[in-house]
Amino acid sequence: MNPSFPLILGIESSCDETAAAVLAGGVVRSNVVASQEVHTRWGGVVPELASRAHQEHIVPVVREALDRAGVRKEDLDGIAFTRGPGLIGALLVGTCFARSLAQALGKPLLAVDHIQAHVLAHLIQDRDGGSVPAFPFLNLTVSGGHTQLVLVRSALDMEVVGRTLDDAAGEAFDKGGKIMGLPYPAGPLVDKHARDGNPNAFELAVPAIPGLDFSFSGIKTSFLYTVRQGEAVDPAFAEKRRDDLCASLQRAIIDHLLAKARRAMRGLGLQRIGIAGGVAANSGLRARLAQLGAKEGWEVFVPPFAYCTDNAAMIAMAGHHLYLAGRSAPLDTVPVARSD
Numbered sequence: 240m241n242p243s244f245p246l247i248l249g250i251e252s253s254c255d256e257t258a259a260a261v262l263a264g265g266v267v268r269s270n271v272v273a274s275q276e277v278h279t280r281w282g283g284v285v286p287e288l289a290s291r292a293h294q295e296h297i298v299p300v301v302r303e304a305l306d307r308a309g310v311r312k313e314d315l316d317g318i319a320f321t322r323g324p325g326l327i328g329a330l331l332v333g334t335c336f337a338r339s340l341a342q343a344l345g346k347p348l349l350a351v352d353h354i355q356a357h358v359l360a361h362l363i364q365d366r367d368g369g370s371v372p373a374f375p376f377l378n379l380t381v382s383g384g385h386t387q388l389v390l391v392r393s394a395l396d397m398e399v400v401g402r403t404l405d406d407a408a409g410e411a412f413d414k415g416g417k418i419m420g421l422p423y424p425a426g427p428l429v430d431k432h433a434r435d436g437n438p439n440a441f442e443l444a445v446p447a448i449p450g451l452d453f454s455f456s457g458i459k460t461s462f463l464y465t466v467r468q469g470e471a472v473d474p475a476f477a478e479k480r481r482d483d484l485c486a487s488l489q490r491a492i493i494d495h496l497l498a499k500a501r502r503a504m505r506g507l508g509l510q511r512i513g514i515a516g517g518v519a520a521n522s523g524l525r526a527r528l529a530q531l532g533a534k535e536g537w538e539v540f541v542p543p544f545a546y547c548t549d550n551a552a553m554i555a556m557a558g559h560h561l562y563l564a565g566r567s568a569p570l571d572t573v574p575v576a577r578s579d
């Protein structure tokens with residue numbers, strides 16, 4: 240095998256998606272995701288149920304990724320897996336599987352940080368092409384567990400320059416949706432209803448956090464009061480005004496995200512910006528970032544939808560770079576719930 244064109248298997252099991260993907264020289268050969276529906280009725284991810292579902296899914300998901308890629312496991316050059324952050328019981332399933340496979344095959348084990356992998360989704364190439372950002376660039380990483388501004392100097396050199404002090408942006412969407420009675424995860428539904436709503440219908444709190452950090456608790460609280468006050472007058476308020484409520488909530492979250500992103504871009508003197516993570520799938524955020532980028536003269540990068548939410552192609556992409564840098568992990572590597 241050509242060492243600069245490695246075949247890497249990626250495995251992701253940090254939360255409620257069991258995923259496996261094969262990359263050949265950084266190009267996607269397969270990308271399989273099994274989502275766990277079991278959490279919907281509980282209004283959030285239940286860690287024990289997640290671990291059990293990962294155990295059920297991991298073998299068929301990896302097998303399918305190899306089959307779709309037309310690759311035998313013996314042909315792989317490295318096994319990449321999500322080491323953390325995430326739910327520890329969920330991470331354990333992917334970690335044990337990856338360790339065993341690497342040991343059985345005698346191939347390098349590549350331990351990946353999930354949040355860095357979200358950023359590296361920008362470097363994934365697939366059949367649809369799409370442009371890849373040059374370094375350095377700023378990344379706004381927005382997922383259900385994290386909200387960060389990251390200065391990306393290279394694939395393996397990243398610096399977090401801003402982070403949320405409380406909820407993540409995805410949680411703000413999910414909790415806001417829950418207040419309106421929407422099922423978990425509410426983010427995609429808020430996005431959908433917001434398209435038919437007026438983003439200026441309700442004024443929500445504007446967070447006053449200094450520097451490049453974020454806070455979403457004020458937006459959430461003011462949204463809760465808005466809904467409760469409306470319901471005091473009309474019990475069907477949240478349902479009748481759903482589109483306007485979703486549009487207003489989404490606007491408040493995006494305003495905050497983009498205000499901080501602009502401050503970081505100007506402060507760091509950067510010209511390229513990307514978004515990644517599950518919330519990067521939000522159509523309002525994509526549109527408004529494109530508008531802001533055009534105004535500010537930035538190049539804007541948004542990964543294809545399939546690589547925004549949790550997936551294993553991004554894990555394999557991180558593994559690809561670790562492999563090229565010769566940074567393999569010991570076979571007794573343990574998962575970590577939080578990043579170092």
Ligand code: KG4
Pocket residue numbers: 254381382383384385408409410412413424425426427428429430516517518519520521522547548549
């Ligand atoms: O990155 P991800 O798949 O998992 C984590 O690592 O957290 O992100 C999941 C988060 C959830 O909070 C979900 O509601 C949110 O991303 N999300 C969205 C959209 N699609 C997913 N939020 C807003 N609009 C969307 N279209």
Ligand code: ZN
Pocket residue numbers: 353357382383516517548549
């Ligand atoms: Zn994620």
